[in-house]
Amino acid sequence: MKKGILLVNLGSPDSPDPKDVKKYLGEFLMDERVIDIPLVARTALVKGIILNTRPKQSAAAYKKIWWDEGSPLIVLSERLQNKIQQQVEQPVALAMRYGSMTIKKGLQELVDKGVEEVLLFPLYPQFAMATTETITVLAEELRQEFFPNLKIESVPAFYNKPDYIEVLSNSIKGHLEGKNYEHLLFSYHGVPERHIRKSDVTKSHCKIDGSCCVTPSKAHEFCYRHQCLEVTRLVAEKLQLQEGTYSTSFQSRLGFDPWLQPYTDRTIERLGKQGIKNMAIVTPAFVSDCLETLEEIAMEGEEIFHEVGGKSFTTIPCLNDDQEFVDLLSNWINNWVKKPEIAG
Template sequence: MKKGILLVNLGSPESPTPKDVKTYLGEFLMDERVIDLPYVARAALVKGIILKTRPKASAAAYKKIWWDEGSPLIVISERLQAKVQNVVDYPVALAMRYGTMTIQKGLQELVDKGVEEVFLIPLYPQFAMATTETILVLAEEIRQAHFPNLKIDHLPAFYNKPDYIEVLSNSIKKHLAGKTYDHVLFSYHGVPERHIKKSDVTKSHCKLDGSCCKTPSKAHEFCYRHQCLEVTRLVGEKLGFQDGAFSTSFQSRLGFDPWLQPYTDRTIERLGLEGIKNIAIITPAFVSDCLETLEEIAMEGQELFHEVGGKAFTTVPCLNDEDEWSDLLGKWINNWADSKVK
């Protein structure tokens, strides 16, 4: 069976205009795995409130980080695709969960090249309902409707793979080289607390009580919070960070329901008020820099830190299209392909 690869990232508006941002947000926020409310309640919230107020502000934020080539997330993902293609012998396509670069188009591109078996790679280190799960569910729906003879495998969450931790740690070390920091903050995209409990396959382990993420359980295979904390722990150990000099927080909360804590903005504020003058922020929930890293952290976070007395604010880029990262993806792809011929 001829094999092909589909890289899938989040997506982006077509342009940083309120109209295009509204279209994008409408698709994104109406996903039942992003806002997991019953359809009527979700539509009332998204279409009745959010899409009437948020597109203009979000468009202004996108405009601040937009590149001449287009959306940073898209441009970076395309660069990564090209580098991965250079290190594997299988056709590599790129798709987005939301927007016009659809998963269906990505699969069609591969099928048109004769591909019969696809290795789908969600570009998220950790599993979450609103990232990996929504990609896999949609891909299967598309396969059944349009490509019934196509076989799709996928890369599981790779947050704790030693080779991934090695690549991530090397990248962080490179960007922090020659400098000292009072504190290193690992900031991950937030999710509602209920998503953690919904993803608990044991239906009893996840209590968000501060200890369940450290207690071995089958639930950890799909526990976003555990997986984020593990990345922080593993990288901290790898790089020799001192206890108390690094921590984890969660950003980008929406609405009034409880989300994973501590919140990044409040953590930045607290650290500044406690006298921390020199901080570095790492965002390992993303492999590609995007609105949340370039604007929410690098711009808004820095402004907040300075307002409360902080001085030096450093953001570590995501892995983006670094050679070591594209080579690692190539290694995983080749390992998968080899496993299919044994």
């Protein structure tokens, strides 16, 4: 069977124009795995409230970070795709979960090249309902409806793979070399606490009480919170960070329901008020820089830090198309081509 690879990232509006942003947000927020409330309530919230207020605000944010080539996330994902394609013989396609670069188009591109077996590669180190799961579920629905003869295998979360941790650690170390910093903050995208409980395959382990994430359980295979905390722990161990010089937080909350804590913006503010003058921040839930890293962290986060007396605020880029990351993913893909096991 001829094999192919489909890399899948989050997505982006076609432009920073409010109309394109509104269209994109509508698709994103109406996903039942993003805002997981009944359809009627979700429709009322998204179409009745959010899409009447948020697109202009989000469009202004996108305009701040938009590149001449287009959306940073799309451009960086394309660079990653192109570099991987140079290292693997099988066709490598790129798709987005939301927006015009659809998963259906990506699968069709591979099928048109004669591919019969696809390695679906969600570009997320950690599993989450609103990221990995929504990609794999949609891909299976599309397979059943449009590509019934296609075989699809999915790359599982790779947050704790030693070679991934080494690449991430090397990237952090390299970007901090020569920098004077007192605290390293690991900021992950936030999710509602109920997502953690919904993803608990044991239906009893996840209590988000400070102990469940460090108590061994089958639930950890699909626990976003555990996987984020584990990335922090493993990187800190690899870089030999001293206790108290690093911490974990969660960004980008929406609505009034409880989301994973501590919140990044409040953590940045707290660290500044506690006298930290030089801090660095890394965002390991993202492999490509995007609105959440370039605007929310690098611009808004730095502003918060300076407002409370902080001086130096170092934002560490995502792995993007870093050559070590390219080599890592290419190696996983080539191993999958040679062996029947899933890559990674």
